[in-house]
Amino acid sequence: MSDLLERLRGRGWRLTAQRRVVAEVLDGDHVHYTADEVHARASDRLPEISRATVYNTLGELVSLGEVLEVSTDGRAKRYDPNAHHDHQHLVCSRCGTIRDVHVQGDPLSALPEPERYGFQVSEVTVTYRGICPKCSGPS
Template sequence: MTSHPVAALDAAARIRAAGLRVTDSRRAVIEALDESPHASADEIFALVARGVPHTSLQSVYNALGDFVDAGLVRRIEPAGRPGLFELRVDDNHHHLVCTGCGAVQDVDCAVGPAPCLTPAESHGFAVSTAEVTFWGLCPACAAASVPS
């Protein structure tokens, strides 16, 4: 289990709290995201299929879409990568993405509360969130790139 606050609720309770019907597939998707934050739909499907073999990839996509629409799951889209999904939706955090292995880590907002970054010119937009992706090498990839 991850350490974010929603981990205290079981999967069924989270789904019900979002106003959605609980199914085996939906419960398994939430459990997969607890096990593997920042997973793609294909990665989630592989985890779900182990416990709920009758689940289809389409049902995983449907559950993820419903969860995103209900605010239960957040979709992030790092450039050049498939969409990734996470359960940490209660804040406006950002992400570190390794350019070597693709690992993704959460990082808290750079400055203050949401949206935590203010554009130089809002052009009349009422900004509610800011999405920042920091790119670089994770410690393992950085260590591997240093000649011995």
């Protein structure tokens, strides 16, 4: 992840403790945290970090293309540090956990020209939903 920090510095980012901590949190477990979860974890290492800074930093990482924003349920957005690999998501409809998955073929090609209605289609996201093994176990 220090790669990431280097890349960002190369792009004129000022390297602050807060930004470093946010980057480290994202780099830790390969999970998809909400902004507030990132804030909570960042606070463990840097107690005074403010919510605004976490939101700002996440927003910057997204617009720099280093992190993906995933909104699967209309609740809080989640942040996916795996932005450099093409992948889709598998979401547990019960507990909300997200896994990265890889699909066969290019989903974009499944949309025929006449179904594009003049849009310049540039992106496609595929989200699979189901019950994860943990949640389907004997409750």
